Amino acid sequence: MLVFILRRLVQAVIVMLTVAFIAFMLFQYVGDPVTSLLGQDATQQQREELRRDLGLDQPFPVQFARFVGNAVRGEFGLSLRQGRKVSTLIAERFPATLELALGAAVIALLAGIPLGVYSALRRGSFGSQLVMTLSLLGVSLPTFLIGILLILVFSVTLGWLPSFGRGDTVALGRWSTGLLTVDGWAHLVLPAITLSVFQLALILRLVRAEMLEVLRTDYVKFARARGLSNRAVYFGHALKNTLVPVITITGLQLGSLIAFAIITETVFQWPGMGFLFINAVQFADIPVMAAYLCLIALIFVIVNLVVDLLYFAVDPRLRIEKSTAGH
Amino acid sequence: MSTPAAAPGRLARWLDSDVWHSFRQSPMAMLAAVIAALCVFCSVFAPWVSPHNPFDLATLNLSDARLPPAWMEGGSRTFLLGTDDQGRDILSALFYGARLSLAVGLASVLLSLVVGVSLGLLSGFAGGAVDAFIMRVCDVMLSFPSILVALLINGVARAMFPQAPESLALGVLILAIALTGWVQYARTVRGSTLVERHKEYVQAARVIGVAPLRIMLRHVLPNVLGPVLVLATIQVAAAIITEATLSFLGVGVPPTSPSLGTLIRVGNDFLFSGEWWITIFPGAMLVLIALSVNLLGDWLRDALNPRLR
Numbered sequence: 001m002l003v004f005i006l007r008r009l010v011q012a013v014i015v016m017l018t019v020a021f022i023a024f025m026l027f028q029y030v031g032d033p034v035t036s037l038l039g040q041d042a043t044q045q046q047r048e049e050l051r052r053d054l055g056l057d058q059p060f061p062v063q064f065a066r067f068v069g070n071a072v073r074g075e076f077g078l079s080l081r082q083g084r085k086v087s088t089l090i091a092e093r094f095p096a097t098l099e100l101a102l103g104a105a106v107i108a109l110l111a112g113i114p115l116g117v118y119s120a121l122r123r124g125s126f127g128s129q130l131v132m133t134l135s136l137l138g139v140s141l142p143t144f145l146i147g148i149l150l151i152l153v154f155s156v157t158l159g160w161l162p163s164f165g166r167g168d169t170v171a172l173g174r175w176s177t178g179l180l181t182v183d184g185w186a187h188l189v190l191p192a193i194t195l196s197v198f199q200l201a202l203i204l205r206l207v208r209a210e211m212l213e214v215l216r217t218d219y220v221k222f223a224r225a226r227g228l229s230n231r232a233v234y235f236g237h238a239l240k241n242t243l244v245p246v247i248t249i250t251g252l253q254l255g256s257l258i259a260f261a262i263i264t265e266t267v268f269q270w271p272g273m274g275f276l277f278i279n280a281v282q283f284a285d286i287p288v289m290a291a292y293l294c295l296i297a298l299i300f301v302i303v304n305l306v307v308d309l310l311y312f313a314v315d316p317r318l319r320i321e322k323s324t325a326g327h
Numbered sequence: 328m329s330t331p332a333a334a335p336g337r338l339a340r341w342l343d344s345d346v347w348h349s350f351r352q353s354p355m356a357m358l359a360a361v362i363a364a365l366c367v368f369c370s371v372f373a374p375w376v377s378p379h380n381p382f383d384l385a386t387l388n389l390s391d392a393r394l395p396p397a398w399m400e401g402g403s404r405t406f407l408l409g410t411d412d413q414g415r416d417i418l419s420a421l422f423y424g425a426r427l428s429l430a431v432g433l434a435s436v437l438l439s440l441v442v443g444v445s446l447g448l449l450s451g452f453a454g455g456a457v458d459a460f461i462m463r464v465c466d467v468m469l470s471f472p473s474i475l476v477a478l479l480i481n482g483v484a485r486a487m488f489p490q491a492p493e494s495l496a497l498g499v500l501i502l503a504i505a506l507t508g509w510v511q512y513a514r515t516v517r518g519s520t521l522v523e524r525h526k527e528y529v530q531a532a533r534v535i536g537v538a539p540l541r542i543m544l545r546h547v548l549p550n551v552l553g554p555v556l557v558l559a560t561i562q563v564a565a566a567i568i569t570e571a572t573l574s575f576l577g578v579g580v581p582p583t584s585p586s587l588g589t590l591i592r593v594g595n596d597f598l599f600s601g602e603w604w605i606t607i608f609p610g611a612m613l614v615l616i617a618l619s620v621n622l623l624g625d626w627l628r629d630a631l632n633p634r635l636r
Contacts, residue, residue: 142613144576151598262474281578296475
């Protein structure tokens, strides 16, 4: 168990170092930081001084070590386009993206699991076939089209919900939240649904497949033979055992939710990190891109780690197998 | 696709094959094939099929701007699906856009297929450190969503060549999509290669002294191509959607020669003034292509999988 966790930690550190290295190479070789800071017509002496100040005259490993040290403290320098500290820019945008991603995850789980159970139990019924067809559509439709369709129906035609921005936000210290105002909730609905559709379809199909699998097993038959009610068999015995893979997938998808938020945020003009990143890509703002890359990698690595540990906690069989297999 | 052009003997064999039979049995696959073929036809022959030339500025007339589709009030029969803000025929723009989308999608799939299959073969055949290295790279690539990788490559290219001409933007786009897709091929081909290399025919070839490269390309490669074909079909749909997404985000195809994604992006601005057709029709075309190609891929997977027969 301990060995497994240590291995995972080492892997995580290697992934983070790789990503940091890519970010460092971006800084170093894509565009000249001296020119972008001083402009084209600086004197040779000014350039040399800045070069020394930035530590660009030092050997490669020293520079990389310094970069990693700065990155750990969240220092990525100044945004080339906005002239503000990258760490502040991202800190401002982070709450918006996190609230959007969490909202989407909650919708996906609350709708996906019941619908999955339903379509597994009532297999072949009209409702279940409808659910499966819709979920196929949900997987095939590009995220941005879903957003546009929702805006067309609920904002333009019906005029029920707002279609851009976060609405009124309340500042809790450094965290600005839209969850404390009615307006903020209204603004969250469409983007959160848009972001959740793909995950919802994924969870639904997963729960259905797992349920069908579990319902065929002996212990379910045995539970039935003991005279347990359908309800107890389905939810007490079957559903419980389908939740292990669901936890894994949902956890792993949380990372990609934050990444896919880029598209949703662009459609709904949501002032989150993804919107910041898209602007950075359009204007080749390397420091922002590098910082975003490192942050996303960090989130992915942490989520993966937590999911692995959770897996261990939920499924006792794994603990035995892993320890005998010498992992 | 290439078989009908071959010798009549091969055509007859193809018509008698299991794959063709399973195709005839599946109405879904036939419908998808018809739709996909129609989309491909309209895109390939866009200059001849389109009722107007959307890029010929001389024929554009601003008084035709923002006309609704023909069946709606105020619509004109000359413009079946309406016009955009510059008086361009949506239907024609759709065909030209689909043409570009398909071209980008096919080119990037072809590129990632070549890269992925080569690396997968190498990885499975060489083993050892080479294999470990390639597979670790795959792991890192897979742990990030492909759209993020494509965006990153795009941004880096923009930073490196700030004054790049627009033709280069298209190349970068193809490269960015291809570089996110090769991992799937590499892993699939590596898996099948590991199985194939221990089979007797490979050992026999080795014993009679066939060069490793020749064994790889002439003996192993044809036997691992089945799953690759299925993957490539599904990847075409994925690549077209990725291209549309990137173009929609404003980092894809330049607006001077719009793809489906660019058309949707442009049309999105007119959503609030009620001109929904400018964005919805390109969107529908995109979904139609992606869905039909996906359905074909699903069918092909089942048809080529001997376990399911």
